[in-house]
Amino acid sequence: MEKKILITIDGQEVTAKPGQTILESATENGIFIPTLCHYSRTTNVGACRVCVVEVEKARSLVASCCMPVSPGMVIRTNTKQVRDAQRMIVELLWSSGDHNCLTCEQNGQCELQNLIYWLKIEQPRFPIQAPGYAPETSNTMIQRDLNKCVLCGRCIRACNEIQVNEVLDFSMRGSHAKVGPAFDADYIASSCVFCGECLQVCPTGAITYRQAKFAGRPWETEKVRTTCTYCGVGCQMDLFIHEGKIVKVSGNREYGKPNEGSLCVKGRFGMDFIAHPDRLKKPLIRYDKNGDLKEASWDEAYKFIADKLTAVKKASGADSIAGLSSARCTNEENYLFQKFMRAVIGTNNVDHCARL
Ligand code: FES
Numbered sequence: 001m002e003k004k005i006l007i008t009i010d011g012q013e014v015t016a017k018p019g020q021t022i023l024e025s026a027t028e029n030g031i032f033i034p035t036l037c038h039y040s041r042t043t044n045v046g047a048c049r050v051c052v053v054e055v056e057k058a059r060s061l062v063a064s065c066c067m068p069v070s071p072g073m074v075i076r077t078n079t080k081q082v083r084d085a086q087r088m089i090v091e092l093l094w095s096s097g098d099h100n101c102l103t104c105e106q107n108g109q110c111e112l113q114n115l116i117y118w119l120k121i122e123q124p125r126f127p128i129q130a131p132g133y134a135p136e137t138s139n140t141m142i143q144r145d146l147n148k149c150v151l152c153g154r155c156i157r158a159c160n161e162i163q164v165n166e167v168l169d170f171s172m173r174g175s176h177a178k179v180g181p182a183f184d185a186d187y188i189a190s191s192c193v194f195c196g197e198c199l200q201v202c203p204t205g206a207i208t209y210r211q212a213k214f215a216g217r218p219w220e221t222e223k224v225r226t227t228c229t230y231c232g233v234g235c236q237m238d239l240f241i242h243e244g245k246i247v248k249v250s251g252n253r254e255y256g257k258p259n260e261g262s263l264c265v266k267g268r269f270g271m272d273f274i275a276h277p278d279r280l281k282k283p284l285i286r287y288d289k290n291g292d293l294k295e296a297s298w299d300e301a302y303k304f305i306a307d308k309l310t311a312v313k314k315a316s317g318a319d320s321i322a323g324l325s326s327a328r329c330t331n332e333e334n335y336l337f338q339k340f341m342r343a344v345i346g347t348n349n350v351d352h353c354a355r356l
Contacts, residue, residue, distance in 0.1 A: 007073040022064035022075055023051055033077050034086060034115055036093075037152035038065040039201050041260065042161045047153050048093070050115065052085050053077045061085055083119070090115050091124040096175070097204075098130035098147035104205035105143075108218040111203035112150060133178070139188040141210055141269045142199055146178055149206035155179060155198035162262055167192045179206075196268040200251060200261065209248045211269070216242030225252050228267040232327040235259035235267055246271050309345065322349035 004015040009022075009031050016025035021044065026033050037048040044065040052061040056074035061082065064075075076082065094116060101107045136144040151170070156179060159168040167181050167190055181190030199207045221240040228235040236252040236259060249268050253261035273279055283301035284293035296304070312321055323341040325334050334352065341350045 005069055005071050005073075007069050007071070007075065009075045010077055016069040018069075020069050022053060022055070022062070022067050022069055022073075025069050026064065026075070026077065031077060033064050034118060035065060036111060036115065036150065036203055037154060039154045039157065042154070042157035042201075045153055045157070047151065049089050050086055052082060052089075054079055054082055086115075087119050087121060090119055091121060091126060093150045094121070095124040095126040095128045096130075097150065098128070098145075099204070104148065105208040105213055106148075106202075106205035106218075110205060113204075131175075131178075136186050137210075138186045139194070139210070141194050141265075142187055142196060143208045143210040143213065144180075144187070145206055145208075146180070147206075148204045149179055150204055151177055151179065152203060153179070154201040154203065155207060158197040158201040163193075163195050163197045165191070165193055165195065165197075168198060194265040194269065195263065196265070197262055199268075200263075211271075212240070212248040215245070215247035216240075221247060225255065227330075228263070229328050230264075230266045230270065232329075233258055235263055237263060237267055246274060313345065318346035319349060321345050321347055322351070323347075325350065325352050327353050 003018055005018055005020075007014060007016050007025065009026055009029065012029070012031075014025065014029040014031075016028075020028075023033050023035065023038065033051050033053060035048075036050040037046070038044055038051060044063075046063040046066040049061075049063055051064045053064045054076040055062050055067070056076075064077075090112070093112060099110075099112060101110070101113060104110065107113065130147045133146040135147070153170070156168045156170065160166050167187075168179055169182070170177055170179055171184060172178055178184075181187065181192060187194070196209070199209055202208070218240075221242045224239045224241060226237060226239055228237050236255040238250045238252050239246045240248040240250065249263070249271060251259055251261040251263040251268070283296045283298060285296045285301060285304050286293050309321060321341075323337060323345070325337045329337070338350045341347055
């Protein structure tokens with residue numbers, strides 16, 4: 001049986017698992033501790049200190065996302081000292097950037113904005129000193145505005161630990177510290193593969209989805225979970241739809257497997273084809289070898305295919321026909337395809353593009 005540890009959080013005796021952090025055991029027991037740099041799929045680094053709590057006999061406040069529980073630990077999450085520290089931290093973060101929510105794409109889903117509201121901060125006590133970086137607009141997928149970066153390092157850990165692309169890191173020191181690819185390059189000039197994991201984990205408007213800019217506020221979009229059709233992995237994704245158009249795509253974390261919320265460049269950004277004017281919407285048939293393709297109904301197309309297959313089978317036998325299916329199809333579609341080839345056409349000549 002798994003060993004349990006008895007601890008006290010806010011006067012309530014709770015059990016925790018050995019190795020759990022204070023934050024994990026508090027969350028498991030329904031006790032809220034605010035966080036900012038913490039991201040459950042990456043290591044905890046204690047960068048922001050927003051999650052500080054009081055621990056009896058500790059010299060100072062401790063970062064609950066990094067501190068493991070120990071037997072008999074007495075923790076307080078909502079004292080004046082804790083809230084004062086959290087307010088100070090959040091005010092410092094606010095004043096060290098240009099967090100102009102009016103036009104920020106993250107407005108309504110920004111974790112810094114939520115923290116400010118939750119801590120009831122009207123204004124930071126400190127003068128706002130935005131670093132004055134020029135926003136990066138040199139690519140069509142990811143927009144970076146380091147004036148809104150709180151240096152939580154989530155994007156760095158997501159890039160290095162989740163996607164293992166190892167593109168992002170901190171550079172410079174002190175108030176000049178910033179996040180980005182080597183040699184301060186733009187994403188487009190770096191080894192970035194545009195998976196967009198950095199964008200998905202960014203808690204503020206520092207890294208945003210460029211195609212979604214001015215395409216609809218978060219609260220105006222409808223979220224629909226679906227399965228990516230680009231390959232056979234079956235990644236779960238959320239489509240954000242506004243006025244009948246997909247404005248943004250995000251990896252779905254709640255469903256878990258197989259992608260745990262991550263996506264590749266195609267799944268996250270390759271959605272232009274859906275509403276593209278060149279997209280085929282009706283079957284096209286070329287009746288003569290050198291003739292033009294002509295629009296046809298589905299009934300005409302199916303009849304054309306059936307007549308041709310029947311003629312080839314009659315003239316040269318079933319094994320003169322082969323079928324190649326696709327990794328973009330679902331398992332069920334691929335199953336039906338091989339069934340069609342074997343049971344209807346009468347051949348085992350079936351293959352699949354994923355083997356190429
Ligand atoms: Fe714990 Fe940032 S959330 S230090």
